[in-house]
Amino acid sequence: MVTQGNHEVESLPLGRPFVSYNARWLMPHAESASASNLYYSFDVADGAVHVVMLGSYADFGPGSDQRRWLESDLARVDRRHVGWVVAVVHAPWYSTNVAHDGEGEGMREALESLLYDARVDVVFAGHVHAYERFGRVYNNSPDGCGPVHITVGDGGNREGLSLMFKETSSPMSVFREASFGHGRLRVYNATHARWSWHRNDDSDSTVRDEVWLTSLGSSTGCGPRPCPANDEL
Template identity: 60%
Template structure:
């Protein structure tokens, strides 16, 4: 009897512990959509300001004006209100049925000093903005990325952006699905206004998602708004597409891949990726990461198999190059995988992370598969963002920050060793070619 009572007591305590653990986080309810309308008469005043990396010691400044005659110039310098340089660029606009955009200006400024704050004025009028350049190039130079996907523009988006702002990041990586305009073009303007306080101060590097396509066969070409508003750098290895490109900062080579452009062996994206990976020098950039939209590994019930065809076409390329991490969006939840290749745990494989939980209007993907795969380490359906802190050439710290009401709570925290590090035992130079003759001709995902 005493043993039975003891077992009963222990079971009761365990159940209480489980209940306490489950009750430790109660997911807050949805928050309403935000929409910041433009108003007033035509103006040359800058609006929807954001900056992005545009090559070594260069930054692209982008903004919208409602006036068609506003100049595409940026005055800038290292002291407030004292501009020592001026740069000129281009402007473009687009139509979408009855909608007519303002003028989107894109100006590349530089050369710039590393890790320096610059003050700038767009078009020679309006308020002053400022941005901070990333750290210098070098294999052992620390740098911090904020990582987010599927932002949209809801109350949770605003909370996510505020948390990111407090993270002291250097560069933001956005894994697609920016505005969730979904054909209603004024929402692109609203999104631009919403992110201006953040994107005007630190470089944002973005790739496209399915909600950014907005194409109508024979009527409207896809990505019309995205390509006009968010111009990204062309890669030195020959990419002439705004949908896929690469860039380097500090000791990191970043691949921005397109889930919704052709990716078979005959495609321009595939050939570009081969050429880009061939020029990666791990002695200069020991870290190699990729960002795309539709995840290749996913144990959520939502969007199952959406990334499989792109994975079949390109996974071996990234594996052979010893890519360290791949960040994806699309699934509105967080999930971190261990190193994996060909659906199996592999010490030389890639760490895949789904981070499509920025705050979109469609809500969270709350149903995961009952049986968690062996390669899935942590999964949770909550809004939030990630921070990737490259400490040095060999080690990085990844943290995922859940939006718990209005606080950013660290819910997942790991240290990562680069595959280029001597202790990883995954030599890049000695990696063997796998599956080249068995690759199938594949086409991009549908929407």
């Protein structure tokens, strides 16, 4: 299951964007009431996990089709029965890497409040060719009712790793490393999941970062404010 990145835009002169992507990667957008193949949602584990795939390079501003669809999609999620809600974007909304700095800011400003109000548990991103995990955050501040933001853009590429992190990192950034690797989100039940990031550079299997996550749907403190302290464990 995929969503588009910057290399899929293909905005050639006099051409239409995403022609090759839409021809080769037909996602279940119609099944999730989306009019565009660039953003959609699906359920896994008998509906226990709802995954929202967003389009970083599709219009996301006020009044856009993507925003209207996202509002409708999240409104249909009943957290009494859906333990986990996960979102995926391409350009990260939070990053301390020099590469692509600020490229996800416009989308964050436009859509972050929708994900926050829906108590989305985790937001995964790529684009930056390195690994970084943030604590729960909302509107550039630690917030126990916000999603955990994780950048996993280090699966391998011809451009190499994004080696330069800012010297002064955000206090919300929990772990960061410019190495090739991959991640695994293992959902155990409606309340608990474990995230692990595996570094691929070593001769032996190496887990460099892992954390237990508690679903916001199960947290009574994440209804009306005030919210609990920032703690994703």
